[in-house]
Amino acid sequence: MRKWEDPARHQKLVAGAALDTPLYKEVKRLLTETISTGEWKPGAVIPAEWKLAERFDVAIGTIRKAVDELVGEHILIRQQGRGTFVAAHNRDRLMFHFFHIVSSDGSKLTPEVVMLSFAGSIADDEEAAHLGIKPGAKVYRIRNVLKLADAPIIFDTIVIPQTLFPKLTAAKFRDRPNTIYHLYQSSFGITVVRSAERLRARLADAESAAILGIKQKAPLLEIRRVALTFNDVPVEFRRSLVNTENYEYFSDLAKTGAS
């Protein structure tokens, strides 16, 4: 009897899998699991497709379909002739997928992050709701100003649960050699894979006006971002105030997934 004639083939992978779950979805879940548990590290190559097909006892086409979706979600990166790699957080990836501010002429600059304060604190109701934790739970609250072309443009407040980032310190945060999301990934094993953002306009209060060097009641773009890791688990809540006098927020929907 050949494999595809075996009615119990779905059960080969995981005993608890639903009967009607497509095989490639099961494979995708197992691949994601293997990444999130750290067997395959960010930046490393994963086994060749034929090896995965052998390991999971499925056809190579099924592996390809699972990998296709993970590539579409920017979790894996294919490189013809070289292999398939676990996406790592570097400057390029950050700028492309998580930094949506461009100057009015359309050019994209890399921000310089300056830490203003770092404190242990507790989550308020909104923060707790977005982070899936209880109000009053312990968090770190970090405030930064982001400079573009040496001018302060963005005032960020980052809120992250202390349970997810044990023993994080101001020094570790400030002296990181790379991006913030790279720090999450390399030091705490937390990979941010996507984000959801909500935007509104508001007026600058005294504090944000001082930090951004603008007048009180000047218009600011407020962005509330929830950053998520695998399986849509929230890991960071961030509130950004952006001076959009010379910069804009860019949103190009429905381009993702196409080619």
Place this chain on the structure above:
Amino acid sequence: MRKWEDPARHQKLVAGAALDTPLYKEVKRLLTETISTGEWKPGAVIPAEWKLAERFDVAIGTIRKAVDELVGEHILIRQQGRGTFVAAHNRDRLMFHFFHIVSSDGSKLTPEVVMLSFAGSIADDEEAAHLGIKPGAKVYRIRNVLKLADAPIIFDTIVIPQTLFPKLTAAKFRDRPNTIYHLYQSSFGITVVRSAERLRARLADAESAAILGIKQKAPLLEIRRVALTFNDVPVEFRRSLVNTENYEYFSDLAKTGAS
């Protein structure tokens, strides 16, 4: 000799096709062309996959890969057991892909569009640049107020080239039975397939304050949208001013293409 052994197979579809273009990309191009020329109308079913495979003389897997991408771009819609359909612009599609305003509690309301003015005009530099036409070219300029829960929340100015929308009148625009993009599609054969938006915060001037029933210098979210049809051809430029006191702009990146 079997098909896949034929070195000239790429040439079967279109004489001008590049030698190294993957077959499925060629098929995708031909499918798009067939839709945009009107052979397959919006809402109609297209031929079954095995018929397309026969028509283009390729394997059904190649058809599926081409259709996969078009489904990912929301140009085609697959329905198991029924067939594959050309996406039509209805309220649901509009709300899902082109209307990004949600109330603060996350719920999504359908806006009521009230036309304020309709005029023939000429494109300024910015409009011309976004629409790919010459400054001074003839356009229609239409202003609307969008109401959510009976309150005026959004003040829209739509700019469209007269050449693309011949003989459009205020009455045709105002008395359309469906959405604006449905009107473009059904009356002018123009299908909006995606959009790119840029956002910034600004203060309400006298006119927008009056229209939206707010104070002058209240904060407003300004959205500049370019709507595109097949092959990224721009067809509409729209400037929206949104009162974000009780509503927000929602941006959920990287979810597209996944499942």
Place this chain on the structure above:
DNA sequence: AAGTGGTCTAGACCACCAT
């Protein structure tokens, strides 16, 4: 029952990269 898309398998060759 007939027709459609959805999944899965199997195997070939091509394009690209490292050595």
Place this chain on the structure above:
DNA sequence: TGGTGGTCTAGACCACTTA
């Protein structure tokens, strides 16, 4: 030269819709 992903083919069965 050997290994990797990228493309293309071919054909089977499954799930769903419609009549």
